[in-house]
Each structure stands twice: as C-alpha cells, then as structure tokens.
Amino acid sequence: MNNSPGWDRPRTSLYTDHYELTMLQASLHSGAAHRKTVFEAFARGLPDGRRYGIVAGTGRLLEGIADFRFGEAELDFLARTGVVNAATLDHLAGYRFTGNIWGYPEGEAYFPNSPVLIVESTFAEACVLETYVLSVLNHDTAIASAASRMISAAGGRPCIEMGSRRAQEESAPAAARAAVIAGFASTSNLEAGRRYGLKTVGTAAHSFTLLHDSEREAFAAQLASLGPGTTLLVDTYDVETAVRTAVELAGDKLGAVRLDSGDLVAQARWVRALLDSLGNVHTKIVVTSDLDEFSVAALQSAPADSYGIGTALVTGSGAPTAGMVYKLVSRTNNDGEFVPVAKTSKAKINVGGRKHALRRFDDTGVATHEVIGVGRLPDDGGHGRPLLRQFMEHGEIIPGWTGAEAVARARQRHVDTMAELPAAVNRLQHGEPAIPTIYEAG
The missing domain is CATH 3.20.20.70 (Aldolase class I)
Known part of the structure; x- marks a missing residue:
C-alpha cells in the first residue's frame, strides 16, 4: 500500500464521532441497519472566491477504510465508556467494509456539488465512515487546492513544501502528499518521503x-x-x-x-x-x-528560481477545509428497491439519488460544464469525459489507487485536468466557479 513495508498504519475505527455508533445501535434495533444505501461526499460550494478545487486524500482514505476494524482495545474502550450496548459491540467486533466505492480520482478538478466520493454498502457499514471520510478528504483536498493555485502562480518554477512545523505531526506528511499531487516538486518532510516515495530536500x-x-x-x-x-x-x-x-x-x-x-x-x-x-x-x-500564491505571483518579475512554501500551504491558504459533507442520497425500501432520499430544509437542500458525472467540452477541448446525472450517466453530447472511477469492489481496493505510483499518476492527472479547464482558473482574483454544475435527471 505504501513505499515502506515497515510503516504500520494506525487503526482507524475510532477516528469517528460518537453519534455514528449510536446511530448504528439504533438502526440495528430498528432493523434498518442492513438496508442497502448510497452515501455521497460533496461540497455545496467552493471556498470564497475560489474557481475550482483539486481532489486529494483518496489513496490515504482507501487504505484507512481497508484497515477500519474494531479490535480488543477499541471494543474495550467502547464498553467501559458505555458508548454502545453489548449487541452493538458484538456487531462491531466483526466489522469489515464490504461495499463499493467510486469517486473523482486524486488530482482531478471538482466544482460545487461534484460527487467526489460515492459509498455503496449497507447503512451499518457506511454510516460509521462519515467522520473518517470527511476528515481525510476535507484536509487533503484543501491543501491540494491551495497548492494548485500556488503552482499556477509559480509559472513553471519549482515549489518546495516546507510546512511541517506549522501542522500537526500526522497532518504534515498528508499535506506534503497532497501538495505533490498538485504539482509541488518536493517536500522537507522525511516521513512523507518514507510513506509515499516523495522527493525530500533540505x-x-x-x-x-x-x-x-x-x-x-x-x-x-x-x-x-x-x-x-x-x-x-x-x-x-x-x-x-x-x-x-x-x-x-x-x-x-x-x-x-x-x-x-x-x-x-x-x-x-x-x-x-x-x-x-x-x-x-x-x-x-x-x-x-511566509509565501502564498499572491506573493509567489508577485515574485514572477523577480529572478527567483524556486519557492519554499510552508504555513500558507498547510493551512489551505485561507481555506483550511474543503467544506465537504457526507450525505445519504439513496436507500432500499421494504421491497428492496432503491429510492432517492435527501434533506430538504430551506437552508441546506440536497439532491437525492445515485449520481453519475461527466465534464463537457467545447469543440476546442475546453471544459464548459460539470454535468451531474441522477440515476444515469448524462449524455456527453459528443464532447464529454466521465469523471467517476471505481476504487473499491466488495471491500477490496482495486489495484492502482494507493501507494507511490498512485501519487505519480495523480500528479499527472492534475496537469491534464488543469490543461482542459478555462483560463479563468489561473486568475487569483475572486470569482465564480470556472464552469457551472448542472443536473440531468434520469
């Protein structure tokens, strides 16, 4: 899974919130826990003034989901503190994710309401992943999105990630990985080099x-x-x-x-x-x-050969989270048929149903729309590219989406996706998303 067989990843099952396990307990009691469901991670909008975002963290997330287990120490903690009852503890002792996961590959651009990650499994398996999914995607995507703006401002001059001392110790290598996906040439963080095969300098x-x-x-x-x-x-x-x-x-x-x-x-x-x-x-x-994308842009007129960037990068340059949410969008009814579900409060409206996505282009190959299909893949109009790829099948990671080679492919994907977006993505001024998101019903 990583560049060093000696790296023991921590167990991820308690990187979660209390209410996820109490929801599980209540759904086991009601009998609804084993209904098939579709959950979706997406951002209702981009950080203020941003014109696009870049997906990162999926490779780390997949490894963590594969290791999402409740061992003796975790179960003992939950029992001692009374978080859940004995029946739920018995269920958690055998927990293993066995569903399917789809999403936007790392390095790909995303826009408001893009279905960045889709989790297909039972409610019992999917609901407990919410906080872990969001903590990884929100952090790494925020870093990659900021890094992409910095790379654009650098105009081809190399950028070095140097932000470890301004980050929590575990978020530092994750930030370095996300920065390299978005085009940074190297990192100062040795643990990032060990885990992900990144070039380290200093x-x-x-x-x-x-x-x-x-x-x-x-x-x-x-x-x-x-x-x-x-x-x-x-x-x-x-x-x-x-x-x-x-x-x-x-x-x-x-x-x-x-x-x-x-x-x-x-x-x-x-x-x-x-x-x-x-x-x-x-x-x-x-x-x-203390460089950021704006000071890097100002340095374009100076004979600097490379930039070392730290604090602004690892804090998302003013946008430390991507603002993603994880919502149930479809479930089976008593007849075993999938039905769309969605929150419909006036303040936060979600669109129910399993999503599909493609990007449409004009005759010159420039992206014009992010098209979300509900229940089916939208018509590409002769100029479209499907965006969703499958990452896990029946709980097993599909080869190619984790490890050092996945980072290298994501880095190239970032280059390719930036090349097809409108020139507006390179502007640092506040503005609307570079392309609009539209829905097409099934």
Whole structure:
C-alpha cells in the first residue's frame, strides 16, 4: 500500500464521532441497519472566491477504510465508556467494509456539488465512515487546492513544501502528499518521503550559522559536508557579505543561495546581479519566508528560481477545509428497491439519488460544464469525459489507487485536468466557479 513495508498504519475505527455508533445501535434495533444505501461526499460550494478545487486524500482514505476494524482495545474502550450496548459491540467486533466505492480520482478538478466520493454498502457499514471520510478528504483536498493555485502562480518554477512545523505531526506528511499531487516538486518532510516515495530536500537553518563562530566557518563546514552544490542561507547577518563569502568559498559550482526575509522581489534582483558579476551565473536563488500564491505571483518579475512554501500551504491558504459533507442520497425500501432520499430544509437542500458525472467540452477541448446525472450517466453530447472511477469492489481496493505510483499518476492527472479547464482558473482574483454544475435527471 505504501513505499515502506515497515510503516504500520494506525487503526482507524475510532477516528469517528460518537453519534455514528449510536446511530448504528439504533438502526440495528430498528432493523434498518442492513438496508442497502448510497452515501455521497460533496461540497455545496467552493471556498470564497475560489474557481475550482483539486481532489486529494483518496489513496490515504482507501487504505484507512481497508484497515477500519474494531479490535480488543477499541471494543474495550467502547464498553467501559458505555458508548454502545453489548449487541452493538458484538456487531462491531466483526466489522469489515464490504461495499463499493467510486469517486473523482486524486488530482482531478471538482466544482460545487461534484460527487467526489460515492459509498455503496449497507447503512451499518457506511454510516460509521462519515467522520473518517470527511476528515481525510476535507484536509487533503484543501491543501491540494491551495497548492494548485500556488503552482499556477509559480509559472513553471519549482515549489518546495516546507510546512511541517506549522501542522500537526500526522497532518504534515498528508499535506506534503497532497501538495505533490498538485504539482509541488518536493517536500522537507522525511516521513512523507518514507510513506509515499516523495522527493525530500533540505540543507540548513539560521541556527546552523549561529552555532559557528562566524558565517564563513558555517559556510565552509556545510560545503565540506554537503558539497558545493548545496544551498547556502545568506540572510542571517548581511546578505551581500554572505553572498560574496559563499562565492569565495564555493566558486562558480555553488548550487544556490536562499533568501528568507526582507523585500524578496528587490533582493532577488540585486542578488542575481551580484552573483552574475562574480561569475556565478548558474547559481540559483531559492526564496522562502511566509509565501502564498499572491506573493509567489508577485515574485514572477523577480529572478527567483524556486519557492519554499510552508504555513500558507498547510493551512489551505485561507481555506483550511474543503467544506465537504457526507450525505445519504439513496436507500432500499421494504421491497428492496432503491429510492432517492435527501434533506430538504430551506437552508441546506440536497439532491437525492445515485449520481453519475461527466465534464463537457467545447469543440476546442475546453471544459464548459460539470454535468451531474441522477440515476444515469448524462449524455456527453459528443464532447464529454466521465469523471467517476471505481476504487473499491466488495471491500477490496482495486489495484492502482494507493501507494507511490498512485501519487505519480495523480500528479499527472492534475496537469491534464488543469490543461482542459478555462483560463479563468489561473486568475487569483475572486470569482465564480470556472464552469457551472448542472443536473440531468434520469
């Protein structure tokens, strides 16, 4: 499932809310627990001003669902705390998801009401997954969506994920994975590298320079240990002095210098001029310091070669959740026939029925609509692409949707999906979704 056989994933069954198990208990009592159901994860809208979102987290989610079991420790906790009764504990002791899961593949764009994930199984199996499904998809999709905007703003210059210290320890590797799916070149997080086969990078912080008696001594030690191709951090004291010292010690083989403070646009320009004047025309400039998609866009006029992005990325750059919900949209009746169901309150209206989805294009191959079919796949009109793929069948993960290779495929999928969307997706200004979502009844 992952790049390292030594990684033991935690049991996921208690990554859930209390009421999911009490619903299960009550439905077991009523006899409705074993009705076949269809649940759907979707976002009613995009974060304010966003024009599209990017799906991420599905591979992690599938692995977690496959491991969703109630072992002795979990059952003992539920018994001691009286969360559910003995009959429900007996049911949970044998829990295993045996249904089917469909959805938008990782790296794919989504829009309001896109059926990002569809879970087909009994109510007893599907209802207890709600919180776990939403916690994974809301987090990873928020990160991937922010990362995609940053990649667009970077205009082809590499971006490095550097946000681990601004994230919870388990969310950090997940954020790195989502960022790489959306186009980031590498991460500073070693656990992400181990789990998901991501490229990891890093050299030295200001503390390394301050540890030594002089900046020259620190640079010499780093160069001796890591080689001249390393990146030297040049803003601990005086940037110009540091750049000159770096070139003096490493010569024209110096890999890069990193700027982490000040007016980055102006500073990158004169540092580039200084490097060139010293003969280091191939030494690159790495820029960090609380970057987001807007500051990256501003740096397009500067001779920066790559960007290290942390806090804004791992917090979704103002949108830390994708706002997805998990709703029952269809169930069997007493005759075993599927019937659509939906919440119909005025504030939150859902559309019932099992969904199908495709994206329609104009004659030039540019996307024009997200089309949701209720009960059937909509007509593609001669220019359409079905969006839903099956991830699990009878509780087994279909090969290809997890592991390091799945991340690489999702990364390419992001490139492909961005290429088919209207140019409006590259604008950072607030605006409506790049394409509208429309429904077609079965």
